[in-house]
Amino acid sequence: MSKYINPYTDFGFKKLFGEEGNKDLLIDFLNQLLPTHHQIETLTFRNNENSSEFAFERKAVFDIHCHAQNGERFIVEMQKAKVNYFKDRSLFYTTFPIREQAKRGEAWDFRLTPVYMIAILDFLYDEEAEKQKFLRSVALKDQDGEIFYDKLHFKFIQMPLFNKGENELKTHFDKWIYFLKNLDSFNDIPLILKEPIFEKAFHEAEIAAMTAPQFEQYQESLMSYIEIREVINTAIQSAENDGRKKEKYNIAKEMKKDGEPLDKIMRYTGLSEKEINGL
Incomplete structure (x- = not known):
């Protein structure tokens, strides 16, 4: 029996990142992926499982409404999934927080808040080995590679492509990925992860508790x-x-x-x- 939960399970994923008491864990993790102007100060969850539309599809997808440190609002779609047509589904899922911004019953100028899709995947969606990337950041660009629309971003993390050992971890993001990938195989907290944020994450992940x-x-x-x-x-x-x-x-x-x-x-x-x- 493992000492800690498997974070790829629906329960484990939500235990770490989907509970009110663990918002600090989620904020710390997301801020490693988001640009400087969208560093999160506060966030709220939207319960997708209570949404009637495609509820069966979206049990492992969180709509996270965020306030940046500069006061701007934006939305993060966070998902863990093992599905066919993964890219199609990711694009489809982003239509929910986009459409829900429409203001009904009043004039609306169609101004949207930014949306990020962040997916932590324990499978490979890139079939061609030479094109595989651990972290793929995607935005809408024109034929010259310049950003055309800066309010829709995708961050795909292919966990099987992360192979760093403890002595190779250089960034805080590296530590988070190392933690997530190896959590259910740890017996004790590694020395490099003995920081308050990770110590809390280990405590929350302990099966005996x-x-x-x-x-x-x-x-x-x-x-x-x-x-x-x-x-x-x-x-x-x-x-x-x-x-x-x-x-x-x-x-x-x-x-x-x-x-x-x-x-x-x-x-x-x-x-x-x-x-x-x-x-």
Whole structure:
């Protein structure tokens, strides 16, 4: 049994970042990702689960209404998800806080507050290895690479691409990512994370401190997370197996064209006589 919660579970994610008493954790984490003029001073949550529209889709998405230190308001959409069409969904989710700014029953000049989509992902959405980035910051730009619209931003964090060890952590952001990625494998607080903000995060994440109902909720959330991971891993393994088998079929076809004997084709490809004859 782990000492600390798995932060990728719905329960663990919300325990750290979705409770009123832990707003300081969320503010500290988000301020590592946001620009200077949008450093958060205060924030409030909007409960998406009570929203009737697409509520089943948005259980792991927080609408966070923020006040910057300069007084400006803006909105952060924060999500953790393992889904198909991830980029499409991320764009779709940002339409909610955009549309909800419309003022009904009065004249409105269409002025919008900025929206940030921040996603912490324990999977890779970039399929091509050479194009993979741990942190991808996206904004609307024109053909010359200049910002066209500065009120819609995306921050995608692909956690599997973060491989720094404790002695390689250089920034406060590095420490947060190291904490999140390794939380459920820690037995004690690492020396480098012995700062008040992380000590509080470890305290909040301690399984032994949970009430009985909380522990039951966490176990259900953990089982759901494990089941989803198994489905994804099975799908990946199946795709890999299909790819390897297709490659073997192609090799067998070429060998047949070259007049190679059946036993040699079977030996080189591992295919059966029936499979080879059926090509």
